[in-house]
Amino acid sequence: MVKQNIKESIIQSAQTTFQKHGFKKTTMDEIAYAARKGKSTLYYYFESKEEVFQAVVEKEVMHLRDKIQKAISKTDSAREKLQVYIFTRMDGFQDFGNFYDALKDDYLADLVFIEKMRQQYDKNEIETITSIIKEGVLNKEFKNMNAALTAKTIVIAMKGLEFPVLQEKSKNVFKKEITDLLNILFYGICS
Amino acid sequence: MVKQNIKESIIQSAQTTFQKHGFKKTTMDEIAYAARKGKSTLYYYFESKEEVFQAVVEKEVMHLRDKIQKAISKTDSAREKLQVYIFTRMDGFQDFGNFYDALKDDYLADLVFIEKMRQQYDKNEIETITSIIKEGVLNKEFKNMNAALTAKTIVIAMKGLEFPVLQEKSKNVFKKEITDLLNILFYGICS
DNA sequence: AGCAGACTAAAAAACAAAAATAGTCGAATA
DNA sequence: TATTCGACTATTTTTGTTTTTTAGTCTGCT
Numbered sequence: 001m002v003k004q005n006i007k008e009s010i011i012q013s014a015q016t017t018f019q020k021h022g023f024k025k026t027t028m029d030e031i032a033y034a035a036r037k038g039k040s041t042l043y044y045y046f047e048s049k050e051e052v053f054q055a056v057v058e059k060e061v062m063h064l065r066d067k068i069q070k071a072i073s074k075t076d077s078a079r080e081k082l083q084v085y086i087f088t089r090m091d092g093f094q095d096f097g098n099f100y101d102a103l104k105d106d107y108l109a110d111l112v113f114i115e116k117m118r119q120q121y122d123k124n125e126i127e128t129i130t131s132i133i134k135e136g137v138l139n140k141e142f143k144n145m146n147a148a149l150t151a152k153t154i155v156i157a158m159k160g161l162e163f164p165v166l167q168e169k170s171k172n173v174f175k176k177e178i179t180d181l182l183n184i185l186f187y188g189i190c191s
Numbered sequence: 192m193v194k195q196n197i198k199e200s201i202i203q204s205a206q207t208t209f210q211k212h213g214f215k216k217t218t219m220d221e222i223a224y225a226a227r228k229g230k231s232t233l234y235y236y237f238e239s240k241e242e243v244f245q246a247v248v249e250k251e252v253m254h255l256r257d258k259i260q261k262a263i264s265k266t267d268s269a270r271e272k273l274q275v276y277i278f279t280r281m282d283g284f285q286d287f288g289n290f291y292d293a294l295k296d297d298y299l300a301d302l303v304f305i306e307k308m309r310q311q312y313d314k315n316e317i318e319t320i321t322s323i324i325k326e327g328v329l330n331k332e333f334k335n336m337n338a339a340l341t342a343k344t345i346v347i348a349m350k351g352l353e354f355p356v357l358q359e360k361s362k363n364v365f366k367k368e369i370t371d372l373l374n375i376l377f378y379g380i381c382s
Numbered sequence: 383a384g385c386a387g388a389c390t391a392a393a394a395a396a397c398a399a400a401a402a403t404a405g406t407c408g409a410a411t412a
Numbered sequence: 413t414a415t416t417c418g419a420c421t422a423t424t425t426t427t428g429t430t431t432t433t434t435a436g437t438c439t440g441c442t
Contacts, residue, residue, distance in 0.1 A: 027433085027435085028435060029435095039435090040436085040438090043435090047436095048436075049434095049435065
C-alpha cells in the first residue's frame with residue numbers, strides 16, 4: 001500500500017469516528033485503532049488532530065462539489081443549472097455529518113480553521129452561482145444584472161433554508177420549500 | 192403609583208440589566224436594586240426570573256411590531272408595504288439585544304418558553320406578510336399565487352439575512368443586501 | 383520510509399468545599 | 413388590604429484540588 005492509500009484509509013477511519021462522536025469527543029487513539037495503526041503513526045501523516053479533521057471535512061466538501069458538478073453537467077439551460085444546483089446542494093447538506101457539525105458546534109466555532117473553511121466554501125459557492133448566472137445573462141435567459149450580487153443573495157437565502165432543512169429528516173418536506181423559493185427566484189412576485 | 196406602573200418599571204430595569212449581562216448572569220438582586228425594590232418584591236409581581244425575562248422580550252417584540260406597523264401604515268401599495276416591512280424588521284432587529292440573545296444563546300435555547308416565543312413570532316411574521324401579499328394579489332400588483340407559501344419563503348430568506356446583518360454594525364452595509372433581495376423578490380431573475 | 387511503545391506536558395474530568403443565587407415566608411408598613 | 417422587605421433555605425455556581433485522559437513527541441525497531 002502506498003503512502004496516499006494509507007493516508008486515505010486514516011481519513012476514512014477518522015470520518016466514521018468523527019461522525020459518531022463529533023470532533024471533541026473523538027480521540028486520536030480511537031482513530032488510530034479504527035485505522036489499525038499506532039497513534040504515533042497518525043502523526044507521521046498529519047500534524048495534528050485538527051489537520052485530520054480538516055482532511056475529513058475537505059473530503060466531504062469535495063464529495064458534495066462533485067455531486068453538484070455531475071448533476072449540473074446533465075443540464076443545458078442556466079435556469080436548470082441553478083435549480084439543480086440548489087436542490088443538490090441542499091440535499092447533499094443533509095449527509096454532512098461532520099461538516100455541518102463543524103459549522104454549528106460551539107466548540108468548533110472558535111477554531112480558526114473552521115471559520116476559514118466556511119468562508120472558503122461560501123466563496124466557492126458564490127463563484128459557482130455567479131458563473132451560472134452570467135451564463136444565463138449572456139444567453140438571455142436571465143435579465144441583465146449584477147451576477148455576483150445576485151449570487152450572494154441566493155446564498156443568503158439558502159442559509160436561511162439550512163436550519164429548517166436539517167431539522168426535518170424527510171426529503172419530501174423541504175422539496176416544497178425549495179421549489180417555492182426557486183419560483184420566486186426565477187419569476188419574482190410582481191405581475 | 193399603580194400596580195401596572197410598578198410592574199412596568201421593573202420590566203424596564205430588567206431590560207437594561209439583561210441587556211448588559213444577558214439572561215444567565217443577571218441576578219434578581221441586581222434587577223431589584225435597579226428598580227429600587229427588595230428582591231422579594233419582584234416575586235410579588237412575577238413568578239420567576241424566566242417570567243421577568245419573558246416580559247422584557249415581549250415588550251421588545253411589541254415595540255418592533257409597532258414600529259413596523261407604523262412604518263407600513265404610511266405606505267399604500269403592497270409592494271411598498273413589503274419593502275418597508277422587511278427593511279424595518281431587519282433594521283429593528285439590531286436593537287434587539289435580549290430577544291436576539293434569547294434566540295441565539297445556548298443556555299436559553301433549552302428554555303421552552305423561548306422556543307415558543309420564537310415560533311409565535313415567526314407565525315405572526317408569516318401572517319402579516321401573508322396578508323400583505325394577499326392584498327397585492329387582489330389589486331393585481333402581484334401575480335396570483337399561494338400567499339402563505341410565499342410568505343414562508345420570504346421569512347426563510349430573512350432568516351438567512353439575520354446573521355450577516357447582526358455581524359456588521361453599520362446600517363449601510365446591509366441596506367445593499369436587502370435592496371438586492373427585494374429586487375429579486377419582486378421581479379425575479381428570468382427575463 | 384513507515385511504524386509503534388514509552389513518555390510528557392497539557393487539558394479535561396471528578397470531586398469536594400465555599401459562595402452566590404433563585405425562590406419562600408412571615409412580619410412590617412402604609 | 414395591597415405592597416414591601418429582611419431573614420431564611422434549598423439549589424446552583426464557582427472555586428480550588430486531585431486524578432485521569434489525551435494530544436503530541438521522541439527514540440528506536442523493521
